Amino acid sequence: MNKKEISKAVINRLPRYYRYLGDLLEKDVVRISSKELSEKMKVTASQIRQDLNNFGGFGQQGYGYNVEYLYSEISKILGLDKKYNIIIIGAGNLGQALANYSDFERRGFFVKGIFDVNPRLIGLSIRGIEVRSTDELEQFIKENSIDIATLTVPKTKAPALASDLARWGIKGIWNFTPTDLQVPKDVTVENVHLAESLMKLSYKLAEKNELDQPENNSEEE
Amino acid sequence: MNKKEISKAVINRLPRYYRYLGDLLEKDVVRISSKELSEKMKVTASQIRQDLNNFGGFGQQGYGYNVEYLYSEISKILGLDKKYNIIIIGAGNLGQALANYSDFERRGFFVKGIFDVNPRLIGLSIRGIEVRSTDELEQFIKENSIDIATLTVPKTKAPALASDLARWGIKGIWNFTPTDLQVPKDVTVENVHLAESLMKLSYKLAEKNELDQPENNSEEE
DNA sequence: TAGATTGTTAATCGATTAACAATC
């Protein structure tokens, strides 16, 4: 039916290709071969060619890839040619930081609303966007055709909120809460688990430390 | 020499096990089998057993795993039994949000300093920690034996900063800038690429949309 | 045309799952 499933590993690498191509574009690089790119990105040229060929033949034998063209093709693959209306739920520090991150708009993500339960935050203006009460969520989502909700609320509030959002027509959840949300299959969740990221760093540090130690390998004394 | 290399896939899953076990612990669950846990986490029981056995036999035949014990073992594996001194470089919105995220302290990560180049931010106090000038970085790192630096600075500043930090003895970098940092191999980098995360969400949304469309498969008209 | 480099098939490697003997 539709082309064979793209593996998750490939999808995870796409934004990175996009970033490197953007950097090349800024430096006015016109063409690049999979070999050159592979050296910059520290992956194999083979992997780059395999990955890209999941989506089509974007290169030319004997030439390589045109940077601008490939950049724009990947941008389409990533859906960055579309516009998304997004809201941020939870106007705490992280929510505010995300609201202030104007870079998202360049990529087509427009912050239409910010919500919180805290009366002290409601009414506050962040980059010109007023913080609203979460009571208004349902109506706001429907009236402003919101596609994506960013969740920066306390963990305990997340599950109920996620199912409400799904019911109200949200199609994507950018989840910053440390939980795995249960949502209907027409809703997509992308997680940012900061605490887990920090733990991975901690693991790697601890691991290196062990290798350095003269290593006391004996069990009990 | 040392036990066989742990794969990256396993390490990435460890913090998630840790989170689920923490949740079970809060619910006063005493024991759990790989089967039960696998149903909660939506992975195979086999994978759980394989993953854990990379680090040792934490379970007991016929019984399963003691939640508290396993939790504490994983915590050690992740290096969460150690204390880390951390600084945040870049006191913008995201830096401030991270500084305010007190939860890190519970896991042994102590924010000792916050730094910025902006004179308007210097002197400001965040959770009782004064924002300092980046001029003081080298001295501060050495005097306070800082282990980890969190990078929430503009992309352009990141590469030079990373190599300075390595020189000054930082062992881990939690990198929020959209770049892959070049560091000596005794320094560990853990990336949080928010823009890339959002692009993955965007990809998944775009992909679903395509499947819904009646799919106009013809090339050009 | 000759040289370069892709697109793609085949080979290898690694990770996941299944199966089951060991054992609590």
Place this chain on the structure above:
DNA sequence: TAGATTGTTAATCGATTAACAATC
């Protein structure tokens, strides 16, 4: 003891890398 469930080996599956014919 019988039942349950681990730890671990073997089988399968998928992803990465290598190789090379196609072709610009």
